[in-house]
Amino acid sequence: MMAATLDTAFSLRGKRIFVAGHRGMVGSAIVRRLASEECEVLTASRDTLDLIDQASVRSWFASNRPDVVILAAAKVGGILANATYPADFLYDNLMIEANVIEAAHRHNVAKLLFLGSSCIYPKFADQPIVEEALLTGPLEPTNEWYAIAKIAGIKLAQAYRQQYGCDFISAMPTNLYGPGDNYDLQGSHVLPALIRKAHEAKTANADSFEIWGTGTPRREFLHVDDLASACLHLIGSYSGDVHVNVGSGEDIAIIDLARLVAEVVGFEGGVLCDATKPDGTPRKLMDSSRLYAMGWRPRIDLRDGIAGAYREFMDQSVAKRGMQPA
Numbered sequence: 001m002m003a004a005t006l007d008t009a010f011s012l013r014g015k016r017i018f019v020a021g022h023r024g025m026v027g028s029a030i031v032r033r034l035a036s037e038e039c040e041v042l043t044a045s046r047d048t049l050d051l052i053d054q055a056s057v058r059s060w061f062a063s064n065r066p067d068v069v070i071l072a073a074a075k076v077g078g079i080l081a082n083a084t085y086p087a088d089f090l091y092d093n094l095m096i097e098a099n100v101i102e103a104a105h106r107h108n109v110a111k112l113l114f115l116g117s118s119c120i121y122p123k124f125a126d127q128p129i130v131e132e133a134l135l136t137g138p139l140e141p142t143n144e145w146y147a148i149a150k151i152a153g154i155k156l157a158q159a160y161r162q163q164y165g166c167d168f169i170s171a172m173p174t175n176l177y178g179p180g181d182n183y184d185l186q187g188s189h190v191l192p193a194l195i196r197k198a199h200e201a202k203t204a205n206a207d208s209f210e211i212w213g214t215g216t217p218r219r220e221f222l223h224v225d226d227l228a229s230a231c232l233h234l235i236g237s238y239s240g241d242v243h244v245n246v247g248s249g250e251d252i253a254i255i256d257l258a259r260l261v262a263e264v265v266g267f268e269g270g271v272l273c274d275a276t277k278p279d280g281t282p283r284k285l286m287d288s289s290r291l292y293a294m295g296w297r298p299r300i301d302l303r304d305g306i307a308g309a310y311r312e313f314m315d316q317s318v319a320k321r322g323m324q325p326a
């Protein structure tokens with residue numbers, strides 16, 4: 001099915017925008033980006049609104065009446081977290097999206113943006129991956145729980161669009177990084193893990209640090225501030241059934257990423273591969289030409305983005321863990 005990119009300029013001016021998941025890396029970047037728009041940003045803490053609980057979500061929507069919803073709330077994690085907590089990744093994400101999307105319909109939300117992930121695509125999808133590759137082959141087992149939940153979210157948005165005419169759209173970001181990332185080595189994605197590992201190796205004067213897997217998988221990375229600008233671009237200019245890929249258009253082998261991170265951090269030792277750990281999908285580069293054709297481009301180069309993330313990691317380390325910057 002081709003995207004019906006309608007000519008629907010949608011303005012945020014004067015609107016009440018609910019950012020679900022505002023404390024997460026993605027949600028907080030969207031809130032930062034919305035600060036320069038003339039709109040009212042609504043957020044809710046977990047005490048006030050439990051997104052997994054249908055009654056809580058319905059009652060919050062009834063009281064707060066958002067005009068626009070950006071659904072950035074999700075249980076997320078890297079390759080190990082996904083494999084360790086399959087029930088949480090599937091159940092929590094299904095409940096969050098079902099509750100929020102249904103409540104958005106019930107309360108006549110004018111526009112909703114659902115955020116998915118590039119892991120929705122088949123493990124061996126042709127590269128770069130086009131939106132039409134969805135559901136054309138088996139998923140990568142290490143993240144199939146999360147992927148199934150995210151595919152259900154896309155389908156829910158499409159279903160409400162088709163059955164009720166709701167203007168609900170979906171964006172599929174590639175691997176993200178930036179301020180507010182998770183640096184816990186068991187739960188994190190690769191980029192924050194490498195920043196931490198390189199920093200700790202440098203501080204300890206170690207000869208090397210270890211990365212998971214063979215180092216050969218390739219991943220595409222996008223700074224979360226670029227994602228936030230893409231989200232606003234899509235809300236402003238896109239209305240269609242098809243989910244839209246959001247990527248930087250370039251990928252890198254994990255071993256090269258580790259060397260780049262080491263360079264930025266100033267660690268001069270080596271990088272060792274622990275091939276007993278999983279590689280996951282061999283390659284995950286998305287074709288974002290549909291979005292680029294709408295006039296959006298990423299702005300933050302990977303090296304600059306990593307340098308910014310490292311500065312943020314150092315600030316966090318000093319503030320939260322009492323670690324000494326090297």
Ligand code: GFB
Pocket residue numbers: 077078079080082117118119142143146147174175176187188189190191193194210211212213217219254277278279280281
């Ligand atoms: O970012 P990541 O955890 O997830 O791992 P995915 C990417 C690649 O980096 C894998 C390797 O090949 C890992 O084996 N890697 C090397 C490491 N060293 C490390 C390390 O220290 N920590 C981590 N975490 N990885 C995720 C999905 O897949 O992608 C999520 O699990 C989501 O569901 C996200 O879709 C975008 O890129 O493999």
